[in-house]
Amino acid sequence: MTTKRSEPSERLRAHPAERFADDERILDLAQCTQTLLSEDHKAVDGHRQYTLSRSDTHTTILFHFEKGSRIPEHMVRGDVSIHVLDGQLEVETPSQTHRLKAEQILVLAAGVKHDVHALSETRMLLTVQLTPKQKN
Template sequence: MTTSRDDGNMIDDLARFDLTQEIADSRSKKPWTAGHFAKTLFKKADFRTVLITMERGSRMKEHHTDGTISVQVLEGEIRFTAQGKTHDLPQGSLMTLSASIPHEVEAAKDAAFLLTIAWPSNQELLEMKHRGYGT
């Protein structure tokens, strides 16, 4: 039987999460200083999955990620702005974005979304003109 630890790190080759419970756990940690809460569910050298919960009106100011990302809205609605365009993403929406493109996120309603990052190798990170957040 393949199982995962509670922290999302794999014991074997499989990790499973109850996203409804993870969202509830995130909300139980309120108040959130910045109006949002992020929890890394899974992390390997080349892949990350982060659950982000946001209160209506909170904003993640413009930033970038060194890897290609996907944003899947699980609850509520967010506004995702990149390359001068704002996209309203309601529950059930999925958006992808190439690496290193500046973007910002605002919660149009209380929201929860799954951020998935295809993380570059250490060599690829060193070759980038700029660096993002951690390795």
């Protein structure tokens, strides 16, 4: 017998199993941004995020940053692309500080530590391509 898990009543979005069920979908980033900004909750640490697609090895997330907000240093076990849709970001890695403006993309190899600082109100599209774990 399978028991269906109950969803919390305060769920903001459709369950990921529903959101990512289709084999094909068109995502309107302007509409996704409006949905994100209209959600009735406070931005966490000055930013909001909305996962647009996810699989075992690939994730795409839309971010909206308030000016001055920051994501502290972290690293991902996969290749990362940071695509600034509008606004300006500063991304600091151990080797340099990158100032990104609209329509620029920064690509980081797996494992590169970085932090993100919004120099203005900014929309960013983050894509992560995870490296599958090796079986020994």
